[in-house]
Amino acid sequence: MQFQIEIAGRVxxxxxQRDGSRYRVEADGRTDVVDVARVNKATLSLILMDDRQCSHEVGLLEGREPGELDVYLRSGVVKTLVRGAAGHRRGAFVAGGVDGPQRVTAPMPGKVVKVLVAPGDEVAARQGLVVIEAMKMENELRA
Structure with a gap:
């Protein structure tokens, strides 16, 4: 996949190229191998597979316009504009479009009183999945 990323006016x-959970990334004449794991729907754990094996946790948030992407690093937020293959699809980097089973965790201990979807069902964003009872109140957990 090839694309352009504009940061502070510089393209x-x-x-x-994907190779299992690792990616070979070529940018501006430099090549790095990066091990990538999704921490949650908007956060990635990146390990640069060089001599230092630096680890970074990166938060991603799409902007209002197609291709706008805010990248949250320890040092601050980097505003980017992505053009090309990845920039044409909203959700290419962040929440949405995740295939396969995903873990749903309740924000508090409780008892499951109703399951709203069946195993293998495709669900939409913010669709109700399960109802739990906690502290005598029913709470719906959503996708």
Whole structure:
């Protein structure tokens, strides 16, 4: 996949090739191998597989316009504009479009009183999944 990322008015040409959970990333004449794991729907754990094996946790938030992406690093927020293959699809980097089973965790201990979907069902964002009873109140957990 090839695309361009604009940061502070400067365009970077990026090529990404997937190899299992690792990615080979070529940008501005430099090549890095990065191990990627999704922490949650908007956070990635990145480990640069070089001599130092640096680890970074990166938060991602899409902007209002197509291709706008805010990248949250320890040092602050980097506003980017992504053009090309990945930039044409909303949700290419963040929440949504996740395949396979996902874990749903209740924010408090409780008892499941109603299951709203069946195993294997495809669910939409914010769709009710399960109702739990906690502290004598029923709470719906949503996707």
């Amino acid at each position: 970077h040409h990026v090529k990404v």
